[in-house]
Amino acid sequence: MEVQIPTTTTVTSDTMAGSFDIVARQDAADEKITVLRSDVDEVKARLEKVGRAAARPAIAGAATVEPSAEVKGFVDGYLRRGRETEIKSISGAVPQDGGYAVPREIDVMIASELKEISPIRSLAQVVQVGSAGYRKLITTGGTSSGWVGETAGRPETDTPEFAEIAPPSGELYANPAASQSMLDDAAFDLEGWLASEVAMEFARAEGAAFVGGNGVDQPLGFLSSPTSLAGDAVRPFGSLQYIGSGDADGFDANPESRLIDLVHTMKAGHRQGASWVMNSSTLSDVRKLKTSDGAFLWQPGMVEGQPDRLLGYPVIEAEDMPDVAAGAFPIAFGNFKAGYIIAERSATQILRDPFTNKPFVHFYATKRVGGQVLDSSAIKLMKIEM
Structure with missing residues (x-):
């Protein structure tokens, strides 16, 4: 006996198979799109991290762009909360000369902004010194040269003459202030704000001194x-x-x-x-x-x-x-x-002052800077x- 299978059954089965195939393809496509989106998000996150790292000034010999323990202790411990013990435990620092020396990373940020703001600093020769004074000898005459034969005698040269360069220097200071609520805000970039404010005040004062300073407790313009x-x-x-x-x-x-x-x-x-x-x-x-x-x-x-x-x-x-x-x-x-x-002493000193102008906290920054004509x-x- 011959069995007749309805054609509708065959059509329905093919249709369902096609539908399952379409659904499977759609799921695979959705999965690929999800993976691609995840990859794109990861790339964007990496680029943002690189961008934030590039915004920081390069530190010679630094192995990482993450803030060091010294910077974290200085910013979060001392600047935000006034805890001096964290600085001492990290670097053994003492409040010498009326303040603490800022970490090198922050000092580089200040120096970088100073160079951008102060026109003469961006043009002049800048040397870092470890003490208050800097001296350099300049040859002004003598030691003349000439031509002689291979076996000819060498005439005596003139007696060299020197002039000493000792740039007059003075204490440069700035005193920016922030409210305590700003310091308590964890999202507030205290490190960048302080570097910018100090650099701006320093630039105004030293710009005038490098041009027309009288050399009394300041550079000679x-x-x-x-x-x-x-x-x-x-x-x-x-x-x-x-x-x-x-x-x-x-x-x-x-x-x-x-x-x-x-x-x-x-x-x-x-x-x-x-x-x-x-x-x-x-x-x-x-x-x-x-x-x-x-x-x-x-x-x-x-x-x-x-x-x-x-x-x-x-x-x-x-x-x-x-x-x-x-x-x-x-x-x-x-x-x-x-x-x-x-000529400048490399370390900037910072003293936190929460008492003088309450409820504001002042950051008294000082730096010793000198300047003079080198080659007239x-x-x-x-x-x-x-």
Whole structure:
């Protein structure tokens, strides 16, 4: 007997098999998508971690970007809660000179921001010292050289002459304040805030001192150094050469010739890496100066982040430079890396003060900084005079 199987049964079975196959494929696709999303989230988390690590200043020899036990004890123990015992147990520190030396990582953050904010610091030669004083001998003459034959006698050289450089220094201080509620907030970046506030206050004070400081309990600014019209060969050591602007109240009819003369009073070796330094008011006047054929002397920076240029040399704005006025020195041109030295004691001291201005907590930061002209032939000035 022949059995007839309804065709509907076959169709239903095939349909169900196809449906199961579609569902299986969909589940597999969903699983793959879930895995991909998980991988993407993991990559994003890693990139964010790398980005946060890159935001920290690089520490030479550091094996990890995580805060050290010293930094954690200093920030969370001393700065947030005033517990001095945590600092002593970690580093054996004592409140010498009125405060604790900040950990190296925080000191590097302060130094990094200082360099960005303070224009002269970014140009000058900076040396770290362990004591209050710094001295350097500079050769000013003697030890002449010459040419001789292989077997010829060697004439006696001149007696060397030296000058001592001892940059005047002073105690630089800042006193930022935060409320106790800010310190109690675990999400508040106390380390970054303190470095930024201290660097800002330090930059304002030292920027003025590096330009016009009188050398009494502070650096000797380069504009406070003696000046002379004489050239490098005959000018007394330590005095800066200047040229006149050609007008008692500003610039004469041919300002480009005066600026070109100022550039070429400097030796070619020092011109490599030289910069113009002036404030924004003077720069406003300089940007309007034109050559005889109507071309502007000032050239804007072609790349973002690059300084503007004047006669091919970068222009650095330093607001502590004087304005254009009779007898003033509003424009400096120099290789400050060779011409000006900043000597500073590397450790910044911090003293936590929760009592003076309650409910605010002050952080009294101090640092010893000195500065002086190093090579007077590397910095030239323009004076507003006939």
